[in-house]
Amino acid sequence: MKRLRIAYERFTSCSGCQLTLLNCEGELARLAAACDFISFSMASSRADDGGPLDLALVEGSISRPEELGRLLELRRRAGLLAAVGACALSGGVNVLDDRDRSLACARVYGDSARQMNNFPPQPLKRFVKIDLEIAGCPPEEEEYLTTLGALARGGVADLPPYAVCMECRWRENLCLLIEKKLPCLGPVTRAGCRAKCPSFGVVCEGCRGLAAEANLEEGFRLLLEMGLSEREVRALIGRFAGRILENHWS
């Protein structure tokens, strides 16, 4: 079986997506056997040979011209491009400051902010076609292995389109939203994490982004019913919803 030629690139992010791949400690040997990482700067000093790629794994949002240039180059070289994690898919925490960016930069960096060349962070799909999505903040180790394993065999993994509630029910969890009246985002969040946070007894924070079938109006109403203010509900759903809320509830 010929190894997949893979580049893992990271843009504006926390490195959690790359780290999650390296957190598959027990499977690294098998990964190395199936995947030829021709560029993965956190884990390897190997220099990118510039050749065609079977897969480009991309973590992070785009907020600098250099990042955009590299993203376009990877898209050109890669048969498939996978957006990994909330920052790449929707902007994640990078897009939470809606205020004037130059003001924010000046506040943090002072005078030297004038020399900085960066723009409001964008999800990858703003610039390129995305073939695969590996969601989460952080993503799931399982999902990496499923995705890469399928690709190594010439296929594409079938990832769940339903909401986290399904996985919670399969694990026979007490419903935190209905039964414990806690502000859980399970109903509107993409499944694939086996409802690990509600299973731990903690509300889902929606880190995997909105499920394809998410009913935002209903989700919003349920949370308001719990006594949260509109501002609090927006903050909750907004944490990983990217720019969606702006258009939805303006």
Add this chain to the structure above:
Amino acid sequence: MKTIGLEPLTRVEGHGRVELDLDRGRLTAVRVALIESPRLFESLVIGRSWQEIPALVCRICAICSSVHRVASAAALERALGVSVPPAARLVRELLVLGGHIESHALHLFCLVLPDILGVESVMALVAGGSAPAREGLELKRLGNRIQEISGGRVIHPINVEVGGILRLPERSRLQGLAEELEAWEGRIVDLLAVFARPQSYPPSSGAIGVPLSVSGGEGLHLFGQGLSLSGRMIASAEYRELLGEEAQPGSHAKSSRGSAGPFLTGALARLRNSGGEERGLPFGIFANNAAQAMELVEALRRARGLTREILALGEDEPLRGEVRVGAGVGTEVIEAPRGLLVHHYVLDDGGRVARADIVTPTAINQEAMAAQILADLQEVTDEALLASRAEQIVRAFDPCISCAVHLVRIR
């Protein structure tokens, strides 16, 4: 005159660049630029409620996520005057230790070991069936498992909120952990021996930088009430005057250029400030790798003790202190794996953030990094060797560059 630019820096976390100025083939100046994209956490938290902050700022960095989350919760607790129950402190300490173990194991086995064994990556090592690599990865896995058991999730732990923790770790998992930690006792020293040997590293002049760490007694202490600058005690609240931060052109991280600087923070600084034994350690900055190895041994031991203490707790232990919302200021100092981390928040009457300040170890180490490269590579004229040795020196600091851009303006 010629300048060599090293970019990307590989086998480090985050995006960095090193520039080497050569005059007639000899190194005359070094600049370290941490070119990670700014994410402006200190700006995005402004106006947000105290409740939202830990879950946001843990996303500054995945490797240091646990320590950021605990530090921010603790700083907010100081600002709000919340008292954290003892059970919560124990679980948080276990969580932070788990992160410490994972980070050091990642650094030593994935980022440094390839240099020692002359390969490009840990993937190459495991593909070749290397036993030390495989065992080192098991140790890394242990650190992750500790974080998952105590924090609820491996990266961006969910069990820590302002006031304390949300639930005690599952007993059966803690018991399994206790057994696993016991089993590691016999293996750990041999596994780490390679990192303590001077022959594992290139020659290095003395480690540059005045050691800066959280203050405390002997041994490994990640939490503390104040700072230690080479043994001199300094109150946490005075961190700004001490560090004297300013923005650096070309770098998205601010540099700490206090009058006492440059500073060195991290495992070697912790060792020095606690009066630990340095004889026989590798020279110069590479002693930091050996110091990390020593900390791993102690961290496992401490984790064992903590696991037993938590197992001894009753089921109805209070886990979270009451929060009374109001204005306040709070500063927490803590040791991240790679050095001193400071979280500082000013809250308004409604408990919303009016100002935030997050000082990270890699930003503190920037000056020392450049100075160390210059000092160590004076006699090296071969450009390829200069490049690879410069990278090895940067790696020895165990930089976490995603964190390093998260500084707050002082003036």
